[in-house]
Amino acid sequence: MGAPIQPRFLACGDTAVTVEFGTEIDDEVNALCLAFDEALAAAAIPGVVETLPTYRSVLVHLDPLTIDTAGFEARVLGVLGGLKRSTAQPKRWKVPVVYGGEFGIDLEDVAARHGITANEVIRRHSDRIYRVAMLGFLPGFCYLSGADQSIALPRRTDPRVKTPAGTVSIGGVQALFASVEAPSGWHLLGRTPVRNFMPDRDPVFLVGAGEEVVFEPVDASRWDELDRAAAAGEPVAEEIAA
Known part of the structure; x- marks a missing residue:
C-alpha cells in the first residue's frame, strides 16, 4: 500500500x-x-x-x-x-424515493435557490451513484458521498425539531438517507419507505458502510403499498448489478 x-x-x-x-x-x-x-x-x-x-x-x-x-x-x-483494501465490487442498492410535496417539503425551495426547476433537482439528485461513507448520528443513518455539488446548499439556519423517518436530504457537500424520525437541519428533497434500521429484522441494517446507493424516483401513489411492505420487513430497496 x-x-x-x-x-x-x-x-x-x-x-x-x-x-x-x-x-x-x-x-x-x-x-x-x-x-x-x-x-x-x-x-x-x-x-x-x-x-x-x-x-x-x-x-x-x-x-x-x-x-x-x-x-x-x-x-x-x-x-x-498488513492492511489490504478490498477489491471486491460493493453492493449497490436501488432505493425508491417519492420526491417533493409532503414527502420533500424543501424541494421547491432548493430549486428556486438554484434557479432551476424541481424536476431538474430531482434529475440531478437521482442521477448519481452514492457511496455510503458511514452510518451515524442515529442507527442506520446513511451518510453519502458523491452528491451533485450543483444543487448543494449550506444546512438550514433554523433546524427542524422533527423530520420523518426515511427522509432523503442534502446539507453542505453531503447527502443523507435517514432511517428514523429525528431533528435535522438538512434540506428535505423526498422520502423513502425503506427501513434501513429494524432491530427485529435480520439483517438489522440493510444498507451498510462502503456500499452504494442509487435513488429511483417513484410516484406518490405507490407510497402506501411500498411503506406497508417495508413495515412488514421487506427490503423494498433492490440490490442491483454495479
Whole structure:
C-alpha cells in the first residue's frame, strides 16, 4: 500500500481511542477507515470491545483491564502493516424515493435557490451513484458521498425539531438517507419507505458502510403499498448489478 500508514491516536477517556486517518471528507480516507475496521475485526485483538468507523477515523472501545492504550497502538501498527483494501465490487442498492410535496417539503425551495426547476433537482439528485461513507448520528443513518455539488446548499439556519423517518436530504457537500424520525437541519428533497434500521429484522441494517446507493424516483401513489411492505420487513430497496 506504499508508504507506511501513520494514523493519529486520540484518547477518548480511559476506555476508547480514536484512530484518525485524515481531517477531511475524502473517499480514499474513508475507504482506508473501512478497510482498517474490517482488518481490526479479523485480528480479534483481546480487549477490543467494539469499533465505530466514520468518514475519517475509527473509534475503538477497549476493555482497559485487558489491554492498555500503548499495547493497543502497537497492535494497530501491526494490523496496518498488513492492511489490504478490498477489491471486491460493493453492493449497490436501488432505493425508491417519492420526491417533493409532503414527502420533500424543501424541494421547491432548493430549486428556486438554484434557479432551476424541481424536476431538474430531482434529475440531478437521482442521477448519481452514492457511496455510503458511514452510518451515524442515529442507527442506520446513511451518510453519502458523491452528491451533485450543483444543487448543494449550506444546512438550514433554523433546524427542524422533527423530520420523518426515511427522509432523503442534502446539507453542505453531503447527502443523507435517514432511517428514523429525528431533528435535522438538512434540506428535505423526498422520502423513502425503506427501513434501513429494524432491530427485529435480520439483517438489522440493510444498507451498510462502503456500499452504494442509487435513488429511483417513484410516484406518490405507490407510497402506501411500498411503506406497508417495508413495515412488514421487506427490503423494498433492490440490490442491483454495479
